Amino acid sequence: MTVYIDPPTWPGHGRMWSHLVSDVSFEELHAFAAEIGCPARAFERDHYDVPDVRYADAVRAGAVEVGSKELVRRITAAGLRRPKGRPA
Numbered sequence: 360m361t362v363y364i365d366p367p368t369w370p371g372h373g374r375m376w377s378h379l380v381s382d383v384s385f386e387e388l389h390a391f392a393a394e395i396g397c398p399a400r401a402f403e404r405d406h407y408d409v410p411d412v413r414y415a416d417a418v419r420a421g422a423v424e425v426g427s428k429e430l431v432r433r434i435t436a437a438g439l440r441r442p443k444g445r446p447a
Contacts, residue, residue: 362391364422365430367411377414379407379422380430382437395420404441405434 361382367375379397381388385405392407395416401407409417418424425433434440 362388362417362422363425363430363433364409364414364417365425365427367409367414368427369408371408375411377409377411377417378427378430379409379417380405380434380439382433382439385439391420391422404443405439 362379363382364377364379367377369376369378379388379392381391388407389402392402395413397407397409397413401409431440
C-alpha cells in the first residue's frame with residue numbers, strides 16, 4: 360500500500376491543509392483515510408484534505424511525504440486524477 364501526502368501549504372478555513380492520495384486505487388485511499396480518522400466529507404474528487412494538525416498522524420501511519428507537483432504527477436500517471444470540471 361502506498362499513499363502519499365504533500366506538505367500542509369494550502370490555506371483554507373483558518374488553517375493549512377495537505378492532500379492525501381493513492382496511486383493505486385480509491386479503495387486503498389478510502390481505507391487509509393478511515394484508518395487515520397479522516398471523515399468521508401474530507402474527500403474531494405481524487406484526494407482527501409488533511410489539516411496540518413493531522414499531517415504527522417498520516418506520516419506515522421505510513422503516508423509517504425512528497426511535494427505537491429510529485430503528488431499530482433503520481434495520481435495522473437495512475438489514471439486517478441479528477442480535475443475540477445471533469446466528470447468523476
